Amino acid sequence: MPIFFDVVITGIGAGVLYGLVGLAFVLVLKTTNVVNFFQGDTCAFGAYFTVIFATLLHLSLPLAVAAAIVCSIGLTVLLELVGLRPMYRVSIIQVVIGTVALSMIMRYLIRLCWGPQVVPFPDLFKDIPLNITGVPLGSATLWMMIIATLSVAGFAIFFQYTRWGIALRACCQDRSSASLMGIPVGAMMSLAWGLSGAMGAIVGIAGAHMISVYPDMGIIGLKGFVASILGGANSIPGAVVGGILLGVLENLSGFYISFAFRDLIAFIIMIGVLVIKPSGLLGKQVVRKV
Amino acid sequence: MAAGYMKKAIPGIVFFLFLTTMPFWGFSARETIAAEPVKIGFHASVTKIAVEMGQAALGAQMAAEEINAAGGILGRPIDLIIYDDQCTPSLAAAAAHRMLEKDNVFVATGGTCSGCAIAAGPILNDEKVPYFAAAVLSPVVSVPLKKYVFQIPFTSDAEAPVLLEFARKTYGPKTVAILQRGGAYGKSVTDAIVKFLPDFPEMKLLTVVDYPETATDFSSHLLKLKSLNPNVVFTAGTLVADGIPILRQAAGLNYKPNWVCDLGIADDHVRQEVKKAMDGIYCAWGMAGSDWDTSQNQTILNYRKKFREKFKPTDPMEPSQTPGWGYTAIYFIKYLVEKVGGFDREKIVAEAEKVTDWAGPGLMVRLTYSPSKHYHGNLFVKHYLPDGWEEALQRTPSGDWKVIDKAKRY
Numbered sequence: 001m002p003i004f005f006d007v008v009i010t011g012i013g014a015g016v017l018y019g020l021v022g023l024a025f026v027l028v029l030k031t032t033n034v035v036n037f038f039q040g041d042t043c044a045f046g047a048y049f050t051v052i053f054a055t056l057l058h059l060s061l062p063l064a065v066a067a068a069i070v071c072s073i074g075l076t077v078l079l080e081l082v083g084l085r086p087m088y089r090v091s092i093i094q095v096v097i098g099t100v101a102l103s104m105i106m107r108y109l110i111r112l113c114w115g116p117q118v119v120p121f122p123d124l125f126k127d128i129p130l131n132i133t134g135v136p137l138g139s140a141t142l143w144m145m146i147i148a149t150l151s152v153a154g155f156a157i158f159f160q161y162t163r164w165g166i167a168l169r170a171c172c173q174d175r176s177s178a179s180l181m182g183i184p185v186g187a188m189m190s191l192a193w194g195l196s197g198a199m200g201a202i203v204g205i206a207g208a209h210m211i212s213v214y215p216d217m218g219i220i221g222l223k224g225f226v227a228s229i230l231g232g233a234n235s236i237p238g239a240v241v242g243g244i245l246l247g248v249l250e251n252l253s254g255f256y257i258s259f260a261f262r263d264l265i266a267f268i269i270m271i272g273v274l275v276i277k278p279s280g281l282l283g284k285q286v287v288r289k290v
Numbered sequence: 291m292a293a294g295y296m297k298k299a300i301p302g303i304v305f306f307l308f309l310t311t312m313p314f315w316g317f318s319a320r321e322t323i324a325a326e327p328v329k330i331g332f333h334a335s336v337t338k339i340a341v342e343m344g345q346a347a348l349g350a351q352m353a354a355e356e357i358n359a360a361g362g363i364l365g366r367p368i369d370l371i372i373y374d375d376q377c378t379p380s381l382a383a384a385a386a387h388r389m390l391e392k393d394n395v396f397v398a399t400g401g402t403c404s405g406c407a408i409a410a411g412p413i414l415n416d417e418k419v420p421y422f423a424a425a426v427l428s429p430v431v432s433v434p435l436k437k438y439v440f441q442i443p444f445t446s447d448a449e450a451p452v453l454l455e456f457a458r459k460t461y462g463p464k465t466v467a468i469l470q471r472g473g474a475y476g477k478s479v480t481d482a483i484v485k486f487l488p489d490f491p492e493m494k495l496l497t498v499v500d501y502p503e504t505a506t507d508f509s510s511h512l513l514k515l516k517s518l519n520p521n522v523v524f525t526a527g528t529l530v531a532d533g534i535p536i537l538r539q540a541a542g543l544n545y546k547p548n549w550v551c552d553l554g555i556a557d558d559h560v561r562q563e564v565k566k567a568m569d570g571i572y573c574a575w576g577m578a579g580s581d582w583d584t585s586q587n588q589t590i591l592n593y594r595k596k597f598r599e600k601f602k603p604t605d606p607m608e609p610s611q612t613p614g615w616g617y618t619a620i621y622f623i624k625y626l627v628e629k630v631g632g633f634d635r636e637k638i639v640a641e642a643e644k645v646t647d648w649a650g651p652g653l654m655v656r657l658t659y660s661p662s663k664h665y666h667g668n669l670f671v672k673h674y675l676p677d678g679w680e681e682a683l684q685r686t687p688s689g690d691w692k693v694i695d696k697a698k699r700y
Contacts, residue, residue, distance in 0.1 A: 003513065011510075251510045251513075
């Protein structure tokens with residue numbers, strides 16, 4: 001029993017990471033109808049920018065993290081503006097394909113600038129340790145859980161109660177009508193991409209301690225995508241719930257069935273959800289009047 | 291009068307000598323200027339995973355530069371052609387084909403991932419081009435025997451008994467487990483441990499936990515090990531990219547087994563990256579260039595000095611790990627060519643077959659593995675101590691492990 005508890009708890013730890021990436025997927029999807037396949041790479045932006053500011057420019061760690069998040073937001077918005085925005089006129093499929101291309105380009109650029117090797121990452125949580133007796137989770141994972149909870153609450157409030165959040169939702173439902181109502185659609189889209197960049201950077205920074213910093217670290221984006229499908233592609237809490245569920249199922253299947261099965265489970269779940277309940281666990285079926 | 295005659299004759303004699311010797315001048319000049327370079331193919335994982343092993347290419351370049359500056363091999367400069375195989379067997383195979391069809395290399399070397407050497411070796415062997423796998427441990431590279439394929443470092447079959455022997459002396463384990471990375475290298479280390487385990491009847495293998503090369507989350511693997519609680523956990527094929535998260539995640543799970551790692555993780559790079567995560571663990575160590583027992587050799591000292599100046603390695607104890615393999619390979623090829631007195635592949639292969647241990651300019655080659663030679667003199671164990679210290683241990687003839695060197699690594 002204690003080992004089962006350990007497996008579930010550590011699965012939650014990994015799942016929170018997937019959930020936060022999934023949340024960033026949902027943010028973009030909810031507001032622009034685009035599945036952003038370079039979401040995982042925004043995690044790499046955050047981690048690499050932190051390394052630049054903390055170890056090369058010798059900023060204090062909190063300042064380095066803040067600067068890294070700001071730079072990641074800027075870079076994500078810039079990439080969307082330059083690389084994707086012109087494609088919206090053609091079709092959403094074009095934009096989605098564009099995100100795949102951007103992902104590849106960013107990975108190669110990182111490789112070009114930093115080389116392919118693992119880059120040392122500062123010990124983020126050494127000054128603010130957080131340990132709970134009996135819980136087999138490191139300080140970093142516990143902090144991730146706090147960040148996830150705050151993020152879900154924050155975004156829920158943002159979308160439900162703020163003018164900008166409501167404007168973003170309006171843009172998603174009907175961009176033309178939103179524009180006619182005086183909502184600056186372009187700025188709103190940049191805001192959505194910026195928020196996803198911020199989310200990715202936070203995951204990258206917090207996760208780098210555990211999964212290392214290297215050009216292909218954005219591969220975690222795939223798990224985040226599955227988490228968002230599992231939880232409901234238009235549900236913010238659903239993404240986090242989906243991520244946690246995915247992490248736990250992965251860990252249980254790896255532990256009790258086969259390690260080879262562990263990575264397979266994510267994609268089996270994704271296919272299963274798409275077939276049985278396409279709207280995901282907490283997502284709502286979108287009905288369009290025609 | 292005679293003197294006057296001679297005086298008049300001197301210009302004629304000089305002119306005659308000039309005319310008669312000119313062809314020889316021409317030949318020798320042409321030979322010096324236009325000596326055809328000897329093409330040596332080299333493939334390594336210069337990018338992507340196992341890039342730290344790809345540093346062997348740096349060592350190879352350094353050796354080629356040194357040899358060329360000293361007049362080349364039998365007067366011919368080395369043209370080193372490096373391919374990045376990205377630790378991907380299909381790319382290594384493509385590189386081997388290119389070396390044969392486009393470059394027409396005289397010999398080939400390199401190989402920093404076992405799977406790549408396994409892919410490239412037979413292609414070169416079929417075309418009768420000698421191939422010296424520079425930095426791979428899987429015995430599958432050269433077994434079953436291929437006439438033109440050689441392995442420069444020791445194989446996993448030599449490493450595994452050292453790991454087992456060290457574990458027995460240090461921890462006296464009753465139970466052991468293996469954490470294996472996917473791919474040919476990890477499999478070769480696991481196979482070798484399993485093969486030699488019957489020689490250590492007091493140790494029982496509880497499980498082999500394997501993970502794919504792309505894994506980033508090791509929690510279920512580590513929990514499996516934690517639940518079985520073996521006295522010792524061997525890592526097999528674990529490299530830098532996966533070694534860091536494994537050690538950090540194990541610490542996060544409050545799981546601190548007695549790690550005995552194979553040398554994949556014991557790289558310059560790792561020590562800088564993980565620092566404290568490595569504290570307390572033991573890793574196999576020792577390859578071309580890391581022979582403390584011959585460290586008084588002036589050529590070794592010169593090599594280490596040159597290497598430090600050129601590449602500024604991070605390891606305070608050993609400057610030569612993986613680059614040393616590449617360096618050794620090129621010098622070994624030079625040795626073979628000079629030994630047979632020409633660029634004859636068949637003679638070179640015949641000569642290489644005779645070599646078991648070879649001490650080149652500062653480095654050692656162990657070409658032939660034999661079951662009677664499990665305990666190679668140049669296999670060591672490194673112990674990573676707190677506060678950045680590390681110590682090297684060597685097995686003594688009595689079977690004990692003795693500290694032979696100690697240094698601060700960060």
